[in-house]
Amino acid sequence: MNKKRKFPIFLIPLSLMLIVFLQAFISGEHDQTGEDLYRSYCASCHGVNGDGAGDLAYLVYPKPRDFTGGKFKIKSTLPGLPPTDDDLFKSISSGMPGTAMPSFNFLEEDEINTLVEIVKEHSGIENDNVHPMNIPEEIPFSDELIQLGKVVYDEAGCNMCHGDNGKGDGPSSDRLMDTYGFPIVPKDFTSGVYLGGGAIQDLYLRFVGGMDGTPMPSYGNLAELLGRPKTEESKLAWALVHYVKSLEVPQKDKINAKPNNGIIDAKKFERLEKFDDLTDGFSDIWKKSSTYSIPLSRLWQSENANYQMMGVQAIYNDEYVAVKLEWKDPTIDQGISRIQDFQDGAAIQFSLDGSKGFHGMGSKDHPTDIWFWKAEWQKRIDTNMESDITLAYANRVSDSDIKQFPSVMNDVAYLAGRDAGNLNAYTTQLSSIENARATGPETITPFHKDDQEVFGKGIWDGGKWRVVFVRKRIPSLIEKVNFNKNKSIPIGFAVWNGSEQDRNGQKMVSTWYDLELKD
Numbered sequence: 001m002n003k004k005r006k007f008p009i010f011l012i013p014l015s016l017m018l019i020v021f022l023q024a025f026i027s028g029e030h031d032q033t034g035e036d037l038y039r040s041y042c043a044s045c046h047g048v049n050g051d052g053a054g055d056l057a058y059l060v061y062p063k064p065r066d067f068t069g070g071k072f073k074i075k076s077t078l079p080g081l082p083p084t085d086d087d088l089f090k091s092i093s094s095g096m097p098g099t100a101m102p103s104f105n106f107l108e109e110d111e112i113n114t115l116v117e118i119v120k121e122h123s124g125i126e127n128d129n130v131h132p133m134n135i136p137e138e139i140p141f142s143d144e145l146i147q148l149g150k151v152v153y154d155e156a157g158c159n160m161c162h163g164d165n166g167k168g169d170g171p172s173s174d175r176l177m178d179t180y181g182f183p184i185v186p187k188d189f190t191s192g193v194y195l196g197g198g199a200i201q202d203l204y205l206r207f208v209g210g211m212d213g214t215p216m217p218s219y220g221n222l223a224e225l226l227g228r229p230k231t232e233e234s235k236l237a238w239a240l241v242h243y244v245k246s247l248e249v250p251q252k253d254k255i256n257a258k259p260n261n262g263i264i265d266a267k268k269f270e271r272l273e274k275f276d277d278l279t280d281g282f283s284d285i286w287k288k289s290s291t292y293s294i295p296l297s298r299l300w301q302s303e304n305a306n307y308q309m310m311g312v313q314a315i316y317n318d319e320y321v322a323v324k325l326e327w328k329d330p331t332i333d334q335g336i337s338r339i340q341d342f343q344d345g346a347a348i349q350f351s352l353d354g355s356k357g358f359h360g361m362g363s364k365d366h367p368t369d370i371w372f373w374k375a376e377w378q379k380r381i382d383t384n385m386e387s388d389i390t391l392a393y394a395n396r397v398s399d400s401d402i403k404q405f406p407s408v409m410n411d412v413a414y415l416a417g418r419d420a421g422n423l424n425a426y427t428t429q430l431s432s433i434e435n436a437r438a439t440g441p442e443t444i445t446p447f448h449k450d451d452q453e454v455f456g457k458g459i460w461d462g463g464k465w466r467v468v469f470v471r472k473r474i475p476s477l478i479e480k481v482n483f484n485k486n487k488s489i490p491i492g493f494a495v496w497n498g499s500e501q502d503r504n505g506q507k508m509v510s511t512w513y514d515l516e517l518k519d
Helices: 014-026 034-041 085-094 109-123 143-155 158-162 200-209 230-246 375-383 405-412
Strands: 263-268 292-298 307-316 320-328 345-351 368-374 433-438 455-460 464-472 489-496 513-518
Touching: 034 109, 085 109, 143 158, 143 230, 200 230, 292 489, 307 489, 320 345, 320 489, 345 464, 368 375, 368 464, 375 455
Parallel strands: 263 307, 263 513
Antiparallel strands: 292 307, 307 320, 320 464, 345 368, 345 489, 368 433, 455 464, 489 513
8 A cells, every 4th residue: 555656546446435425425424414423523532422421532631421321511501400501502612721622613514503402412401490690790900909819719729729829739739630540730821722612701600610520619709708898799700810910921922714614725946055944943934924823732631731722824836835834842862762751743634535534534434645754753854863762872882893884784684664664663753744544543644755755854953843844736645635726625733742741642642624726
C-alpha cells in the first residue's frame, strides 16, 4: 500500500473509484440519522448506550460524561434539576475548553438538536417544564466589591480547592473525586478558561447553581452561609464573580482572528525568491496571511496547563502548500535517549474523505493524513548529529573504540528497526516531519521512506515554537490529502509538551476546522 503508484490515475480500478465515491457520499452529515450522528461523534467516548464507557474513553481524563446518571455539570437550572435543551445545545456546540470535550460547531443546528434529543434519551431526563434560573441585574465592578468578594471566597472555602491565588492548588485539590469516583482537578481561575464560558453571567450560574456530579457545590445561599442578611444575597454572589474574574492573568500576546465559521483561509502567493523562504517562519512571505487562534485542550489532564491557544497560518501557490504553527512552550525538549526524556512535537491531520468524525486521528471508515513534526528529529538535522546519546551521557565510559566500532558493526549488522523500515531507527534524517496514515488511535502507520514528502522546520525562540510544514499540492499517493482549490479540507492540530511527559495519546488537540485555498 505504501509503494509509489507507477500507473496513471485513469488505470485505477473502477471498483476502487466507486468505493471512494460512495464513502464521500455516505460521509455527508446531512444524510445521517440521529443514531448515525451519535455513533460518528459521541459514541467513541460516551459509549453506544451513553454510559461513558466508549472504546476511546480510556484515552481521556476527566472521563467522558455518563449520560445514564442524568447529572450534568454545565446548566442554567437550579441544583438538582436537569439542564434545558439550550444548555445541552451549547455544551455540544461550544465544547468544554480545558477538557477532552471538543467543540462541534461545524455541525448544522438541526444536527446538534438531534444529538440533544439522543442525549436526553440516554439520560432519561424530562425537562419540558424546566426553566433557567433568573440572573439578577449585575452589580458593576468596584474596588469595594472586589474586597467583599475576597472575603466571600475565603469564608465560603473556595480557597480550599482553588487555592489562595486561584491557581487550583488548594490543600484539598489533590484528593477531589467526582460522583463516579474519578479524580477531578479544580479550575485554575488565573487561566481565564472556564468549562461553561467565561462571561460573568456564566460564572454566576456555576457558583449559584453548582456543578452536578462534581465536588463543586451550589452557593445560592451565601447570605445564610456567611451569616449575612438575605437582602445581600445578590451582592455577595456578584462580589464572588468579580473577585474570581480579577484573579485572571492577562495574556500579553495579541489576540488573533478566530476562524469565521471554522474556516482557515490559505493565502495565495506568487513570488518565491528562494525555496528556503517556505520553511522560514520569519520570512516576509507570511506577512499577508491571516493568523488564526485555535484552542487546544489536553486529552489527559496534567497538574499544569490543560488549555492553550495556537496560532495557525496557511499559504499556497500552484505547486506547494505551507502551514505555520506557533504556540507557547517555556522549555525546549529535544532529547529521547534517556527513559525520563520526552520530546516536544506538533502534528496536523487532514480528513481524506471530507468527514469530521472522531478528532483523534479519524476512524477505520474515515482515514486521516498525518504530518508529525518531531523536535528530536529537528535537533538531529540542525546539529548534523546521528544521535544525541553523546550529549545525554557525555561522561560515559566505553571499553571499545567508540569512534569506529559502532559504525563499522552497524553497516553489516541486522538492525530490526532500521531494516523493518522504522523511520525512527535511521541514523540520519532528511526531514524533521514524518508523514503517516491513521484510521484512529493506535493505528498510525508511517508511509515508506521513499514516500516521505512533507518537509519543514521548527524554531524555538526561548518561549515559543514556530514550526512550518510544507508539501506539494498534488501528492504521490491517493492515500494522501489532495489540496484542491474547489473543496474544503477538514484539518486538525495537536501539540506534545516534552516537559509534561507528553507522548503518544497524551497531548493537546483541537477540534476540526476547514482549510480553504483562496485567491
